[in-house]
Amino acid sequence: MNIETALKETMTIDGAIGAALVDYESGMCLGTTGGDRGLNLEVAAAGNTEVVRAKVRTLSALNIDDTVEDILITLARQYHIIRLLSDSGGHIFLYLVLDRERANLALARHHLRRIEGALTV
Template identity: 50%
Template sequence: MANVEISLKEIMTRVEGSLAAAVGDYTSGMALGSLGGGRDFDVHVAVAGNTDVIRAKLHTMELLGLQEQIDDILITLGNQYHLITLGKGRGKTNLFLYLVLDKHKANLAMARHQLRRVEEEMEV
């Protein structure tokens, strides 16, 4: 089992094209940890904003009566992919992993696979 810091380092090194990664809490909007980003991309602002995306989707699913779990949410931009994977298991029910990828360098299928694997092994 890996802690948040180790999990984020693993994502950033194993997933080609990674620009930023974070673990966030979608009840508070706070980041528990982050790597990457920079002056032009504030990961903490992105985590806070994406909590609204998750909450909206969960609310819509509730209104529709869907008894499903979200595996992941993909947002495709001109030059980037933003991938959100919700935590599963004890202690991770309100958490999500957030990954920003360079669209031209990343393999989206491999990124999704690695993100799920890291989420499963992450210990909070």
């Protein structure tokens, strides 16, 4: 599955507002879909790049020999899921924003794992 198809698939997840595929080494988006006036995916991708970098540094500082699967940020009205792609060498993440009232978090995470498995970057 290519990037465009993968991003389209993310938007079929119940409650999806927007999604991006991001290289966290550079902070650059490889692709985006969705979003609205209140959600600038380019700005969100850059900001979440810092979140991922901080978590990776923290694991290293704690000498935890493990990898980040995903990071969940819960807001009053939204879920933000950052899913690091295991086959990317750990440098690419899939970012999904969900409307909290319409989303099922467990199903969304399941769909992201499926998309990750089919995605080729």
